[in-house]
Structures are given as C-alpha cells and as structure tokens.
Amino acid sequence: MTRHSAHRANLLRSRHDFTRWAVILLLVLFVLAGCQPGQNDTQQAGSSGAKRVVKHLGGETTIEGTPQKIAVLDYRLADSLLALGIKPYAMTTFLGSTELPYVDGNSLSNVIPLGDTPNLEAILQAGPDLIIARRTEEKVYDQLSKIAPTVIVDVPADWREGFKELGSILQRDKEAAEWLANYDKKAADVRSELARFVKPGETFVYLRIMPKEIRLHGTQELFGATLFRDLKLTPAPGLDQLQRIEAISLEKLPDYNADYIFMEVGSPTAGGDKKAEENLAGISQSAVWKNLKAVKNGHVFTMPQWIISDYPHIKSKSLDLILDHFKRSVPGK
Numbered sequence: 367m368t369r370h371s372a373h374r375a376n377l378l379r380s381r382h383d384f385t386r387w388a389v390i391l392l393l394v395l396f397v398l399a400g401c402q403p404g405q406n407d408t409q410q411a412g413s414s415g416a417k418r419v420v421k422h423l424g425g426e427t428t429i430e431g432t433p434q435k436i437a438v439l440d441y442r443l444a445d446s447l448l449a450l451g452i453k454p455y456a457m458t459t460f461l462g463s464t465e466l467p468y469v470d471g472n473s474l475s476n477v478i479p480l481g482d483t484p485n486l487e488a489i490l491q492a493g494p495d496l497i498i499a500r501r502t503e504e505k506v507y508d509q510l511s512k513i514a515p516t517v518i519v520d521v522p523a524d525w526r527e528g529f530k531e532l533g534s535i536l537q538r539d540k541e542a543a544e545w546l547a548n549y550d551k552k553a554a555d556v557r558s559e560l561a562r563f564v565k566p567g568e569t570f571v572y573l574r575i576m577p578k579e580i581r582l583h584g585t586q587e588l589f590g591a592t593l594f595r596d597l598k599l600t601p602a603p604g605l606d607q608l609q610r611i612e613a614i615s616l617e618k619l620p621d622y623n624a625d626y627i628f629m630e631v632g633s634p635t636a637g638g639d640k641k642a643e644e645n646l647a648g649i650s651q652s653a654v655w656k657n658l659k660a661v662k663n664g665h666v667f668t669m670p671q672w673i674i675s676d677y678p679h680i681k682s683k684s685l686d687l688i689l690d691h692f693k694r695s696v697p698g699k
Contacts, residue, residue, distance in 0.1 A: 420535050424507040424518035429496060432537070437494035437514070439484040439503050441466060442677040446529055448473050449545045449678035450538040456492040458484050460672075461636045468672055468683040489513055498532070523586075525676030549682055553596040556685045560597065562699045563692040564626075569602045570594070571624035571660075574674070575631045575649065577641035580615070582622065584608035589673045592684050593628065616654050627660040627667070628688075634671040667691040 417430045435455035438444050444457040445466060456478035460466055464477045480488045484503060490513050497516040499507075510516040517535055522528045526546060533542030572590045574581040583590040585606045593599050594606075602624035631646055632639020649655050660666050673684050692698075 420517055422517045422535075423501060423520055424504060424511075424516065427511070427515045427517050429515055429517075433494075433496035433515075435493065435495045436536075437478075437480065437489060437492055437497045439480070439489075439497065439499035439510075442675050442680070443498055443500065443519075443532075444474060444477070445469065445677040445679045446532050447536075449529070450533055450536060450541045452536065452538070453477070455494055456480055456489070458482060461634065466672075466679070467670065469679050486510075486513075498535075521676075525681070528676075529678060545678060549678070552682065552685055556689050557597050559689055560599070560692060563696040564599065568600065568625040570599045570626045570628065571602045571605060571622050572628045573630070574611075575629060575642050575646045577632065577639070577645055579613040580619070580649070582608065582612050582614050584610055584612075587611055588676055589628070589630070589669065589684060591676070592673075592681060593688070596681075596685070597688070616649060616652060619654055619658060623659055625659055625663070626665045627658070628669055629666060630669050630671060630673060632671060634674075639671070664695065667695070 417428055420427050420429055436447065436452065437456035438447060438454050439458050441458055441460040441464075444454045444464075445468075447454050448469065453473065454477055457464055457474070458480045459482050462482060464474045464479050465472070466474065478488075478492045480492065484499070484506075486506065486509055489497065489510070494514045497510050497514050499510065499516065499518050501518060501520055503510065504518050507516060507518055519528065519532060519535070522531075529546070530539070530542050533539050570593055572583045572593060574583065582605070585591070585594040585601050585608070587608075587610045594601050602622040605622055632642030655661055667688075669684070669687060672680060673687075
C-alpha cells in the first residue's frame with residue numbers, strides 16, 4: 367500500500383470513529399433527557415418535587431407534588447373527590463361495588479376496589495401515593511402511613527366545611543367553591559319548582575324507621591338539613607327543638623303530624639334492611655300511623671338509604687329525588 371493510500375485509509379477510519387462516537391453520545395443524551403420530566407409531564411404532575419405539610423386528625427403529613435394515585439377509605443370520600451374533579455385511584459366499595467347509585471354515568475369505572483371495609487393488604491397491593499381516610503380509620507393510621515402518606519379527615523357538623531377542607535388538602539379550593547355555588551343555585555331552582563306543589567304553611571318531617579325504633583331527625587341534621595336549610599321547607603311544630611336525632615315511640619308521632627313525611631327505612635345493606643322493613647310493616651297497620659295527615663293524603667315519600675350521609679353528590683341527587691316525588695305524586699298549581 368502506498369503512503370498516500372495508507373493516509374487516506376487512516377483518515378476514513380478517523381471519520382468513521384468520530385461518527386460512531388457522535389451517534390453514541392447523542393443516544394446517551396437522548397436517554398438521559400428521557401429520564402427527566404418534560405414540560406408537558408410537569409404540567410400534568412403539578413409542582414414536581416414541591417412539598418407541603420398538611421395538619422389533620424392523625425397529626426401532620428408531608429405531601430410531595432400532586433398525588434396521582436389517591437386511595438380513599440370511604441366510598442363517600444370518592445363522592446367528594448369527583449366533585450373536586452379528581453377520579454380516585456382506589457376506594458372502598460359501597461355494598462361490594464365501586465359504582466355509587468347516586469353518581470350518574472361511569473365516573474368510577476376501573477377504580478381499584480378495596481372492599482367494603484378497608485383491607486390493608488389490598489391497599490398495599492394497590493400502591494397509592496396518597497391515602498385519605500375518615501376518623502374511623504384513625505386506629506390504623508400508623509400502618510397506613512407506612513404504605514403511603516395518609517390524611518385522616520373529620521366529619522364536621524356542616525358538610526360544606528368538610529368538603530372545603532378536603533379541597534384545601536388537595537389544592538382544589540377553587541373547584542370546591544364552584545361546586546358549592548352550583549349546588550346552592552340548584553337548591554334555589556328546586557325551591558322555586560316546589561312552590562308549584564307545596565301550599566303555604568304545609569309542614570314536613572323526616573323519619574328513619576329502624577329495626578326496633580323510629581328516629582326523628584332535627585332540622586339541621588343530615589337529610590333534614592336538605593329539607594329545611596337548603597330548601598327552606600317548613601318543619602312540623604316542635605321539630606326545630608330537637609338537637610340532632612331522637613328515637614320516639616309510635617304514640618309520639620302525632621305530636622309531629624306533618625303534611626308530608628320523608629322516610630328512610632333501615633341501614634344500607636344488600637337487598638335492603640329486612641328487620642327495619644318488618645318494623646315498618648307493623649307500624650303501617652297501626653291506627654296511629656293511618657291517622658297521620660301525610661299517610662291519609664298519600665304524602666309519604668320513601669327515600670333510598672344512602673341519603674343519610676352529607677356528601678356533595680348525595681346532597682345534589684337528594685334534591686332531584688325530592689322534586690321527582692312531588693312531580694309524580696302531588697298535583698301542581
């Protein structure tokens with residue numbers, strides 16, 4: 367090989383080596399870049415790496431960034447998350463299902479079920495990055511905290527405050543305020559509609575028939591608050607004197623002889639609460655019951671068992687059911 371040919375071969379080899387190492391370097395840079403969050407990823411995940419401390423019933427919990435896999439250990443908390451625009455990653459079930467009867471559509475499809483009672487093994491297997499539980503799970507807070515950052519929320523007297531607190535924990539204050547404003551507008555619209563059916567001065571009462579007793583709800587308690595605070599209906603005389611809920615005898619019912627009775631039978635159970643239904647059957651045969659104004663006029667409206675709780679979609683759906691009962695059963699003006 368001539369000197370010129372050898373020089374040319376060396377030059378070609380050098381160029382080939384340079385090109386090969388340049389390609390390798392570019393590949394390395396590409397892989398490294400792929401490991402870093404891009405702009406779109408950062409927007410989706412929120413403030414990547416940002417930490418904040420949340421004070422709650424269990425103590426203080428550090429939450430990093432925006433959790434993407436939230437597990438709620440009460441189906442009613444899933445209701446609240448949906449109202450905040452968040453789909454839970456995992457949740458405890460309602461009568462064996464993640465689908466809630468008062469939430470329209472398939473908003474909770476493919477959510478990981480954790481059982482009707484929180485199962486620590488199922489929670490661990492789900493691998494959430496945040497756990498939200500109610501006071502009932504405070505006893506296992508330490509165990510839950512070993513799985514993921516855990517927040518224990520209370521159930522305040524005013525459900526709105528509890529909803530806003532959750533919105534604050536999840537940095538969704540704006541969404542919580544908007545949802546409540548929409549709810550108040552809906553309640554006002556339903557009040558206007560009810561004026562077509564309810565005569566001035568007509569009164570209401572809310573009863574819950576349990577297996578061994580009759581429970582009378584006050585005007586500021588649970589579904590009673592929906593009737594009397596949100597819809598501003600008139601309570602039966604004396605009802606506003608109740609503190610919360612009182613068990614009364616059948617013989618005391620005429621003391622609260624309302625024009626309309628809203629009634630819930632038993633506790634949420636698969637197939638219905640048979641013992642409570644049996645109790646109602648016996649009550650319905652009594653002269654006391656048959657002589658109540660609401661009974662004689664066909665103004666006893668049975669509500670589903672889930673209305674007993676104060677959570678956003680429960681409250682909203684309750685408004686729909688109340689109005690629907692009147693449209694189906696009471697002549698309008």
